[in-house]
Amino acid sequence: MRSRYWLGLSVALNLLLLGLWWRETRQEAPVAVSSPAPKEVVRPVVFPARVMTTNIFIQTNTFHWKQVESDDYFQYVANLRAIGCPESTIRDIIVADVNQLYARKRAAVITTEHDQWWRLEPDLEIMTRSMTALEQLERERRQLLRALLGPEWEAQERASAPEQKAAGPRFTGPVLSQLPATTISAIYDAWETLQRRLAEHVREQAEMGRPPDPLVSAHLQREYRERLEHLLNAEQLEEFLLRNSPLADRARGMLQGFDASPEEFRAIFRTLDKAERQLMWATVTTPEAYESQRRQLEKQMEAELQRQLGRERFQEYKLNQDPVFRDTRLLAEELGVPPETALPLYEIRKASAEEEAAIRTNPNLTPDERTAALETMREQREAALRALLGDSTYETYTKRRESSSRSQ
Missing domain, CATH: 1.20.5 (Single alpha-helices involved in coiled-coils or other helix-helix interfaces)
Incomplete structure (x- = not known):
């Protein structure tokens, strides 16, 4: 409690x-x-x-550069001036940007002889349209820069423009036009070295009364090719050689009138280039052995071309290698006859030439017999030509032939 x-x-x-x-x-x-x-x-x-x-x-x-950049060039210039950018720097920036813009536009519309690399001569109509488009784009470029920078920019551009090379490789097309400046400069140097050394070799041989040595030329070409293969990838190298190699120039000449497509020209060029490259790396030690290997490679090339072009197209290619056929085709064009007339005209001329040679070299004929045989052969030839060409064109043909004979 x-x-x-x-x-x-x-x-x-x-x-x-x-x-x-x-x-x-x-x-x-x-x-x-x-x-x-x-x-x-x-x-x-x-x-x-x-x-x-x-x-x-x-x-x-x-500060961010995006605050200055603008798709509107006039606003772009105003922004550059607003941040105190010097006028010379503004000019360099704007000219470079505008030039890049119009370079893309030109690449989309322009066609030069280097763009039609598979032709000996470019299509005149296409070239005319391309040149018109190019001139229009150049006017637009200059008008835009004049509006942005004032009229004095053109004088400054001319003063600062680098000297254009008069000779040497050209870097056209969508692949070569994207090469870095350092690569282009290195290729120019390699090309100039090749030309100088080839010229020195030709001069030295001429002083000794000798022709150029194919082995020395092949060695110099190999060094140049090695340099190109070091500077360019496979796609770039092919585009460069298609536009800038003596082999491609020879191919265009051989294919005149063959009307090769770009794909066919590439196939032919690749086959020829493969053989040429093998000759560059040939281990032969004498000009005779070099020539023998070249003939062997030509046989291999023909087999490869027939496989790539197909039998019919290959036969046209082979026919086109004959100087007489090429001359006949040009003659048919001058006479204004259909293109398909060239082949039968060639066959008549070829058969006539072979028969004439056989008659002249036949030891079994007397002089009178030889003269009579030649006259018969000529009559048959002229009749065949008249039937093929028609009277009017045949008369034109005979006049041209007589005129050509007198001028020789």
Whole structure:
């Protein structure tokens, strides 16, 4: 009983003390709000907000080139001037950008003789359209730059334009036009070295009364080819050789009138180039052995070309290699007869020439018999020509032949 009494008294006293403490803390709270100390506590809350505002301001003024660039060239120039860019630098930037734009436009429409690399002579109508388009694009380019930079920019461009090389390789087409300037310069150097060394060899041989040595020429060509293969990948190398190699020039001459498509020309060129490369790397040591290997490679080339072109087209190719046929085809064009007339005209001329040679070299004929045989052969030839060409064209043909005979 006594312990229960003291326990209840202790609880009551604790409750009384707790109530007094709670009342005192409620009375002191207003004083704490109005005292200076809490005011100092509030300040850090405001200060970070000001720091954040300052940081945002700094990020807004960070310079980016995209703030200057614009698809609108007039705005682009205005932006460059607004940031204090020197006029000479503005001119360089704008001229380079505009030139790049119009280079892409020219590549899309222009056709040069190097673009029609499979032809001996480019299509005149296509070339005319291309040149007209090129002139129009050049006028547009100059008008745009004049409007952007003022009329004086043209004088500055002429003053700073690099000297154009009069000779040497040309870098046209979608592949070669993208080559780096360093690669182009290295190719020019290699080409100039080849030309100089070939000229030196020809001069040295001439001084000794000798023709150029094919082995020396092959060695120099091999060094040049090795340099090209080091500078260019396979696609770039083929595009370069199609436009800038003596082999491609010879192929265009051989194929005149063959009307090869780009694909056919590539196939023919690859076959010829493969053989030429083998000759460059030939291990023969005498001109006679070199010539023997060349003839052997020619036989291999014919078999490969027949496989690639097909039998009928290959026969046309072979026929086109005959100088007499090429001359006959040109004659047919001059006479204005249909193209299909060229082949029978060639066959008449060829058969007549072979028969005439056989008559003249026949040891069993007397002079009178030989003369009579030749006269019969000529009568048969002229009758066949008249039947093929018609009277009017035949008369034109005979007049041209007589005129050509008198001029020789």
